[in-house]
Amino acid sequence: MAALQRLILPAKLTDRLSTGWLNFAVLFLILLPLVIGAGLVIKSLPLLEQASIGTMLHSAEFSPQQGHFGFYAFIMGSVWVTLLSFVLSAPVCLLAAIYLTEYSPQWLTQSMYFVIDVLAGIPSVVYGVWGVLVIVPLLADYVAPALGLTTTGYCLLSGGIVLAIMAVPYMLNMLMEVFRSVPIELKEASLSLGATYWETIKWVVLKKGLTGIIAALSLGISKALGETIAVLMVVGNVAKVPKSVFDAAYPLPALIANNYGDMMSVPLYDSALMFAALLLFVIILVFNSITSFFLYRIKEQ
């Protein structure tokens, strides 16, 4: 870039050119969510003309051949697998984040950053492979028989476990950031009043970081909600409302990804899949807006 300086380009011209490109790029970026939303709405219009949104969200009957598109089973599949992953990962991340920011030796925290980095970088399809190799047989051959149940292993719980592991790096990283931003004076004040270390964490750090904690956890939820390939590989993909964690489920992203092949041959099918994508898009935008709002509140303080 220093070469740019030595070039005998007139500074005014480069400034005008680059500012023009900059304005175009930022306009493109601002329009992008609108265009994505509009594109998905237009594509799902043929279906929306046939049935109302309310019936599609409530009906569990999904038979594209007959023209019935009820998303209830898929929405429940998404909700359950996300909740399950949340229940499994949130306490783990919270405890680990407290430990790594308040107690652990420096070298451990440093090497944990490497672990977080790599965990966040591993592609979701690799998590899927691991789930198929480890979690699925584990549940089918050991856990379920021990509880007197039978399952193929391709079930809600497998999806929940794999998702929980995938959510860990995002949640943990953000929680650690939240805890580190708690002012040290507050902690010192609490300690000097005779509180133990753990009491300080419980009453000062957790309380001060509450908005940040909510933001981090909701980020984890939205990541889990949109995850596709890894879940698709282990969750079983049966279009029924799951009754237990050992039943197969069929979350929304899996529905979109799985039916790509047949969607052109059945009328309205592509429209239904675009509607599913639109649902995901809207839900996750709402979730992320909440996260951003809470984060904004922290910065204000």
Place this chain on the structure above:
Amino acid sequence: MQKRKLLEEQFFLWLMRIVTLSIILVFLFIMGVIIKKGYHAMSWEMISQEPQGGFYFGKGGGILNAIVGSLYLAAGSTFCALLLGLPVALGMNVHWVTKTKFVGAIRFLLNALWGVPSIVFGAFGFALMAYLQIRASLLAGIITVTLFIVPIFIRAFDEVLRTVPQGLMEAAYSLGANRTQIAFIVFFRQALPGFITAILLAFGRGIGDAASVLFTAGYTDHIPQTVQDPTATLPLAIFFQLSSPIPEVKARAYAAALILTAIILIISLVSRLSTRRFKKNIL
């Protein structure tokens, strides 16, 4: 009372230690399984050949088509993301630095876009392809993955650009530099390690994502010659081969997973090392 307090602290301390240890163990377990399974299925043939006849029934060949396809796709979309994202990230910190509301709104937008799952980008890319009348190809894949990684790149680069001291901008202005010179010479230079991290992060996301290319990039046994050819990608190669009932084909999925993980690890390592190397220019 004192005893109860101490007991409580000890209990949670041990719980936290166990939980942290379990995260590390799960990490090692994942890496261990991927490396062990992949190593057994790995051969020179896997990474040096395209699929031969009868490849999907367990006969000879490799997944060079998917490796090269993925690299093309990730490199192309990283380049496009750079073209779009670099000026925006610099502009947010130089051109519009006084318009805090506007910059705040862009950051809010980027946060929202950052979380949108890749399958939604995939579905949108598919709709866009129908609109633009292009079929599943390297080009369509690059467009879709670019949209997906632009917010990731800008967010990561912006994080670092925000730490550049404001005094530098004032000093540069007072020496007669214009906004473009400040952005591309002063700020870019200062944030170079962050720039490299951001680029590598975007590249890693682009190469590892399956859901966005599922609809848009297609799949083929050959290395694409032009951007209009369909292209194979590593994540899809893993995904398709794992669902095969034939053990030899399944084993290749493990090998492909190892290759992809190795690429990600190399990226992570290069990112760390280069960050250190380029730090010396920073004030």
